[in-house]
Amino acid sequence: MSTSSKFIVHKRNLYLNKIQAFLGSPVVKILVGMRRVGKSCLLRLIGQEMIKHGTPSENVLLMDKESLEFDHVRTYQDLGQYASEFFKKKSGPKAMLLDEVQEIDEWEKAVASFLGRGDVDIILTGSNAHLFSSELATRLSGRFVQIHVTSLKFSEFLEFRGPDAGSREEEFRRFMRYGGLPPCTT
Numbered sequence: 001m002s003t004s005s006k007f008i009v010h011k012r013n014l015y016l017n018k019i020q021a022f023l024g025s026p027v028v029k030i031l032v033g034m035r036r037v038g039k040s041c042l043l044r045l046i047g048q049e050m051i052k053h054g055t056p057s058e059n060v061l062l063m064d065k066e067s068l069e070f071d072h073v074r075t076y077q078d079l080g081q082y083a084s085e086f087f088k089k090k091s092g093p094k095a096m097l098l099d100e101v102q103e104i105d106e107w108e109k110a111v112a113s114f115l116g117r118g119d120v121d122i123i124l125t126g127s128n129a130h131l132f133s134s135e136l137a138t139r140l141s142g143r144f145v146q147i148h149v150t151s152l153k154f155s156e157f158l159e160f161r162g163p164d165a166g167s168r169e170e171e172f173r174r175f176m177r178y179g180g181l182p183p184c185t186t
Helices: 013-020 039-052 074-087 107-117 135-139 156-166 169-176
Strands: 026-033 060-064 094-099 121-127 144-148
Touching: 013 026, 013 039, 013 135, 013 144, 026 039, 026 094, 039 094, 039 121, 074 107, 094 107, 107 121, 144 156, 156 169
Parallel strands: 026 121, 026 144, 060 094, 094 121
Antiparallel strands: none
């Protein structure tokens, strides 16, 4: 029996608060961390929060490169063309949320172009270690902030378990057995 079915939705406010401090600022926000720590889920939660705080839902481009829907976006030219068409004739706050951006060849060219426009909030995730190397500072002219996402701490694990949680000792045994990789339930 999988324990993930017993988890409740939890927003990981630690990370939402960190990124919220940079929303609306002219920097690319990058969620980094090992695979399966919840970067993709966090990206969707950030999009939901942006909508809740005034960004029109039709102005939020959420591109998940693991989805076949975006398989045709393979190069920075494809990304630039797709995003330009998406944002065309849209007014008000805009957001570009790119999940697994390393799947797009030379993505940083398109991202730098949209950053230069000044009207699009950009948040990225990626899994390749070299993706966010020191070269990134050169590619984006230092206009980015990295937010390191980690697996759940035990206190977060308890919050995810919610009303189904057993005693602290039982939950610690579960935490040790199943680890701190969060389920994505958004």
